[in-house]
Amino acid sequence: MKLKELLKITDPYQAKVIAVTKNQPIENIQELINDGQKILAENRPQELIRKSQIINQTLEWHLIGHLQTNKIKLILPYTELIHSVDSSSLMIKINSEAERINKIQKILIQIKLSEEEKKQGYPFELFEAQLSELQLQKLRNINIIGVMGMGSLTDVIATTRKEFRELYNRFYYLKKNYFQNNEFKEISMGMSSDYQIALEEGATMIRIGSLLFE
Numbered sequence: 001m002k003l004k005e006l007l008k009i010t011d012p013y014q015a016k017v018i019a020v021t022k023n024q025p026i027e028n029i030q031e032l033i034n035d036g037q038k039i040l041a042e043n044r045p046q047e048l049i050r051k052s053q054i055i056n057q058t059l060e061w062h063l064i065g066h067l068q069t070n071k072i073k074l075i076l077p078y079t080e081l082i083h084s085v086d087s088s089s090l091m092i093k094i095n096s097e098a099e100r101i102n103k104i105q106k107i108l109i110q111i112k113l114s115e116e117e118k119k120q121g122y123p124f125e126l127f128e129a130q131l132s133e134l135q136l137q138k139l140r141n142i143n144i145i146g147v148m149g150m151g152s153l154t155d156v157i158a159t160t161r162k163e164f165r166e167l168y169n170r171f172y173y174l175k176k177n178y179f180q181n182n183e184f185k186e187i188s189m190g191m192s193s194d195y196q197i198a199l200e201e202g203a204t205m206i207r208i209g210s211l212l213f214e
């Protein structure tokens with residue numbers, strides 16, 4: 001699908017399209033940029049750094065994949081937003097590295113949505129407990145601007161919808177109880193296969209890879 005067609009679908013919802021460029025050669029990415037795309041995302045730190053250096057234009061790069069603590073230092077100078085923060089130790093380490101380079105790093109909390117054991121994400125109850133106990137919201141060099149979630153790999157629309165609705169409800173619960181500020185406003189959910197459901201359920205960012213490069 002062309003970017004223009006996708007934007008026609010997303011515009012009424014005022015959701016941002018995050019173009020996921022993983023596994024794509026530079027020519028394809030450049031074409032998308034020429035069509036006007038300004039927010040790009042990678043799931044691996046090294047790929048993000050490599051591509052942002054080659055393309056070397058004013059763009060927003062987002063990290064959407066799992067971040068290992070030993071990669072924080074490398075990646076921080078390049079990332080506008082990290083979608084995949086799923087533990088308090090990661091937050092604390094991102095905060096200290098951001099402080100060292102005098103940056104305020106915007107992050108999303110990746111909430112675990114699926115019951116599947118291997119699925120990544122912060123269990124919500126754990127996040128909430130640590131948020132109130134450790135005052136994680138007071139780490140000055142990270143700015144938590146919302147939540148991210150990955151739906152189950154399933155064809156059952158009702159399952160995906162339920163998971164996205166849960167993320168939406170948790171976002172508003174967090175906003176009401178812990179983040180009463182205008183910056184806490186993003187819900188990153190939905191990929192090529194389920195973005196329509198995500199839009200209907202209140203996504204503010206959808207992460208689209210394969211669909212844009214077909």
Ligand SMILES: *Cc1c(COP(=O)(O)O)cnc(C)c1O
Pocket residue numbers: 020022043064065150190191192193207208209210211
């Ligand atoms: C790859 C990836 C996407 C995009 O997936 P598509 O199905 O290609 O749209 C979105 N989010 C994350 C975390 C990804 O790793």
